[in-house]
Amino acid sequence: MADSAVAEGFVEIDWGGRRVRLETAWVGVTGEGTRGRPGQDSPLIVFLHEGLGSVAMWRDFPERLCRAVGAHGLAYSRPGYGRSTPREASEHWAPDFMHRQALEVLPALLEAVRREGRWRARQPLWLFGHSDGGSIALLHAAHVPHAQDPATAPAGIIVLAPHILVEDLSVASIEKAREAHRTTDLRARLARYHDDPDSAFWGWNDAWLSPAFRSWSIEAEIASIRCPVLAMQGLDDEYGTLEQIRGIARRVRDTRLLEIPQCGHSPQRDQPGVVIDAVAAFMRPPRPTQTPS
Secondary structure (H helix, E strand, C coil), X not given: XXXXXXXXXXXXXXXXXXXXXXXXXXECCCXXXXXXXXXXXXXXXXXXXXXXXXXXXXXXXXXXXXXXXCCEEEEECCCCXXXXXXXXXXXXXXXXXXXXXXXXXXXXXXXXXXXXXXXXXXXXXXXXXXXXXHHHHHHHHHHCCCCCCCCCCCCEEEEECCCCECCHHHHHHHHHHHHHHHHCCHHHHHCCCCCCHHHHHHHHHHHHHCHHHHHCECCCHHHHCCCCEXXXXXXXXXXXXXXXXXXXXXXXXXXXXXXXXXXXXXXXXXXXXXXXXXXXXXXXXCCCCCCCC
């Protein structure tokens, strides 16, 4: 299989006593460390999708990024999304739904792929999260210290348009999405990417528009992050202001910011080249300091 191939499949995990099937796609899974191909010690980048995302909605971006930086990549659909186990109709996500993804689902997935031999402890773990996925990446990094499990503690995280608090702009845009779901073909378009589009849409939409969610914030929690962070956001983001990434920089010492012109809520779709170049520079090992001869 060439390094540009995508290997799709499923991983089963136990989540709160329930067997859950997660849709997965691997990219950059072969090669012997030759130029442009990841070797066995190359980094693993785990891709965490947005609130209405899935494996398929990443399109070819994970493959392009992993080829550019010489990494393995794992994209997966969270429970309720894509071809993963749907959310039950009676199941309503509480305000801590992103915490549960970061501290329960993601560690269970990482442990499963480690048991399968798809990821080795010597491979550095990097998290790449978009929107809700960015928040999940931040939470995972904040709560999984290196001393607890060196393998699952990220070497670094990249977040695109993450949320660290709830803003009026976010709520207004999510309310517009609810109206669009009711009055346009949005449901039909989501059905291209999700086996159960109602599971994906209403799980996300009901959680975000719940009155209890208005006070949601992870601002204090992310202050415990010790790995490097690259935080990117479009200047035309309709789901959040630049306070979302600037707030990260104030709380996490090793943070690089990139504010992208002519870019909305999805930099990986609006400005993929800019994002890939920034990630490549961020992940590049520092050059050794030369001492005078």
